[in-house]
Amino acid sequence: MQKIILYGDDILAGFEHGKVTAQMTQRLQKAFPQTTVINRALPGHRTTDALTHVQRDVSALDPAVVVLFFGTNDILPVNEIKPGIFTNNLAHLFAALSPAQIILVSPPYIDYHKQPARSWPRQLQFELASEHMARKYQLPYINLLKAMQAQQHPQQYLQEDGLTFNARGYDFLTHLLVPLINNCLQRTPSASALKKAPN
Numbered sequence: 001m002q003k004i005i006l007y008g009d010d011i012l013a014g015f016e017h018g019k020v021t022a023q024m025t026q027r028l029q030k031a032f033p034q035t036t037v038i039n040r041a042l043p044g045h046r047t048t049d050a051l052t053h054v055q056r057d058v059s060a061l062d063p064a065v066v067v068l069f070f071g072t073n074d075i076l077p078v079n080e081i082k083p084g085i086f087t088n089n090l091a092h093l094f095a096a097l098s099p100a101q102i103i104l105v106s107p108p109y110i111d112y113h114k115q116p117a118r119s120w121p122r123q124l125q126f127e128l129a130s131e132h133m134a135r136k137y138q139l140p141y142i143n144l145l146k147a148m149q150a151q152q153h154p155q156q157y158l159q160e161d162g163l164t165f166n167a168r169g170y171d172f173l174t175h176l177l178v179p180l181i182n183n184c185l186q187r188t189p190s191a192s193a194l195k196k197a198p199n
Contacts, residue, residue, distance in 0.1 A: 071107025
């Protein structure tokens with residue numbers, strides 16, 4: 001049975017009211033009943049943290065598809081990670097996850113009035129960094145920041161903290177992910193699935 005692995009931070013982890021939930025896992029398992037959906041996301045994690053256990057917790061499971069969704073914590077100015085470090089971390093994650101097919105998700109819209117440390121300029125910088133990497137490695141990409149902003153009230157997808165997703169937010173993310181995951185599952189994984197950027 002093919003495996004779909006979710007690898008990210010608070011949002012993929014279904015963080016709600018101070019605890020991890022199966023919000024995202026259950027939605028995708030329902031959408032893809034012939035697969036096994038495994039959630040390896042951890043609240044508070046950044047790409048730097050992800051590199052320390054990607055081999056053990058993700059690659060070793062031989063996934064067909066990996067949904068890679070970081071940035072919520074990378075953009076924090078505490079122990080500041082610059083966009084260049086973020087993209088370098090992503091490149092190392094891509095290499096560690098090959099030959100699984102990767103779907104890259106940009107950092108989401110965050111209500112910076114409630115989360116001033118996650119400023120709007122930082123959100124834009126890290127979305128552009130994600131988009132650059134998706135193009136460079138020719139990966140399926142969801143510009144979640146742009147997709148949420150296109151809605152009249154992007155705050156409708158967030159819990160009271162202005163950061164983590166509510167049920168409507170998980171429905172929205174699932175709607176964006178399902179067609180990309182479906183396309184990936186229809187392709188046979190191979191060592192060439194992760195295409196390197198041309199020199």
